[in-house]
Amino acid sequence: MWKLIINNLWSRRKRNGWLLAELILVSVVTWVIMDPVVVLLHDTSLPLGYDADRLYLIEMASLDSHAQGYDEQASDSASRTDNFFRLMNKIRNYPGVESASPLLVASYLNSQGNSSRGFQVDSLSLFTRVMYFNPGQHYFETYGIKAIPGSPSAEELSKADYGEHDIVVTRNFAESLLPGKQAIGQQVFYVDYTGDTIYYRIAGVVENIRAYSGERASLVTFWPHFRWNIGEQTRVLVRLKPGISSGHFMNEFRPWMVKELRAGNLFARSVISYPQLIKNYEYQWGTSNKIRLNAAVVIFFLINLCLGVIGTFWLQTRKRSEEAGIMRSFGATPGYIMRMLLGEGFVLCTLAFVMGCLGYLQYALKEGLYGINSFMSRIADDDWISSFETHFLGVSLIVYIIILVVVLIGIYLPARNISRVNPVDALRDE
């Protein structure tokens, strides 16, 4: 059958040439467009390393000095802190709340702002994301960050007695900078802009986390923050008890928050669930748009390809029906004819795909495949996306399957008519 398929294709090489050219072009274009989609979908589906379900973020604000109800007496730092603790207590005592933790620096998981620092051990140097937490405020357990075996637990890490230069790090940080060593108690350092070397002691190690959606698990260091700078950048992280529905909580909590969460000049402005916060982050940094735009463009090309295949095969229906009639009269079954026509599509598609892929490979070898442009992602992950070979083969396979399915659908529709032809009708003109 394969010989016949190849003979058929060759004898119609002029017509099939256009289709082949289109297939090659679509293969390359689909490759270029699908690569970021595959990488981004892969990366956004990786485990977060913390528990974003039942997690909420409350944004606080304080009245401007010329706002109504502004209390001059409550504007000093001590009053602000007192008022903030009053609000924290109210939140912690709200029905359904399991724990709550203040976030006083705008560098938290999926925050708009961010902070980073390069750390060194001996000659090894790596960049890390920096997160800040106030000790004694249930930070780690509220986020649902897990400590690795051998490290103090999340609860212990939240309330430990930290020195100014103690930090908590993620597993990948410990493994990258201190391979094969027990990281707890070890020192790492960085050189600040004046040239001074500052040493930090590792007080705990937690599991890897994806600090920002769209990034893979970057190296993260958690720094104790001892100041109570209550102001515009004040947020409260809230975890609900298991079994509380999000919709129910938001419906009840929002009106309560507007009415009750105010003390002095401080008030709660808004509350957002963490999954929504992550979605907003992905949208803002273009991840969602890139996936949507690329998906729309791929669908456009695939519809075109499908139309092209249907057109090419359907317009040959009459001629092919005569052939099919002869084959039927010699005992071929409709199934055989259908398989033969689909086989033509398969050969054409595979040939075009191999040519397209080889072409694209030349480009990829020179320019590299799609990767996230973050200086944080230099750590070699051991997943298939990070290695050139498996990345190329994986995406190629996905593209091949998509194109093959589209081509076979395109052929199936006219092929059904051709294969079911009655030999007598088809051969009437012969």
Add this chain to the structure above:
Amino acid sequence: MIRLYLKQAWELLKQNKLFSMLYITGTGLAIAMTMVVFVAHYIKVAPIYPETNRAQTWVLKSVSVQYLKTKGNSNWQSSYKLVRDWWYAMQETETVSAVYQPWGIEDFIQPDNMGADIKVEVKYTDPAFFQIFQFKFLDEKPFSQADFDSGIMNAVIGESLARRLFGTTDVVGKTFNLNYTDCRVAGVVKDASFLTSSSFAQLYLPYTSVTGYDNVNGGNDDLLGSYIVYFKVKDDAQGMALKAEVDELVRKYNASQEEKKLVLLGPDIFWKSAYRHGNAPLDWWELIRQWGGLVLIFLLVPALNLCGMISTRMEKRLPEMGICKAFGANRGRLLRQVLTENLILTCLGGLLGLCLAWIVLIAGRNWVFTLFERYGDSVPEGVDTIVSFDMLFSPWVFMVGFAVCLLLNMLSALWPAWKALRKNIVYSLNQKK
């Protein structure tokens, strides 16, 4: 002659329903995709309410200061000092307006019913803003120069926000709470669309009402701040003169400085500024490669499709062409005939594509346009993106739609038709069984 072609094309269209359907759908899809991209860009640069003066508007966004000793640099926008002492005093311009956009400040309205705060988009600006951007006032007028000078919270409000807050647009003189401060409505305007981002806001207030509007920001350089500046000029010549005046000011300033150097990327005419990101110079090649490449691929793939179909059809029509040739028709005439017939199909596809594009743009107005931005700027809560008549039905849209049809037709029909018409008469006539 054209009438004959049209008649014949119509007959062929009816005879080969499948071919026509595939052809029109393929073309329609290609044109729809191209037109979506075109309209998204058209909205960025064309004169659209209230930014109808875009051709006469020059914009200064990015300001950089280079520190000669440390070789470092800081980048931001104009400071209040630059706005007050330099830009308001420019000679080669009709009107100057500054918009204050401090980083990280969000504005909320506190509704009377004690519900949750409503987040609103506010533009802090000056009265000249309403001379540059031609808002239609439904009631009263902009806040006055006196309001501006004394920093009074007299606001111009968009009609949809007025309806949301008060249930009517007849709201001049009414007050509401913005960030817990009393705010009085001075005028009501027809809403600007979220897509015309320079003028879009739900509320317009004098920037002098913001505490710290005249601060040197965060102790940084006194040239850098949060102001975007718009200049309205008479014509291109005055625009160039304005640029020269600005350059001269900068040159004089830099000549007097030993430690630092002021670098302005602008002012740019509006359409150029729409494509400039931050302080990076415009990379035309990158833009052309990105968008031109996309449009080319949008057209090339369907063109290959259509090429295949047309070449199959030309084979079927060879006997007909042979007869025409036998009666004296030359190749050029037959080529014109085939191209015209195909153009009719392409134009029908174009019409379908245009309708499809309009449907996509209207139905997906809250997200389609943001697809083309590098970073998603989401439509604020409670705001419905306005897609107006002048955005979708401009003559430019039709002209470009037709040009794309012509291009697609040439790309897809010329080569197969030319190849088929090269066959000699005897061969052509022999194809008839």
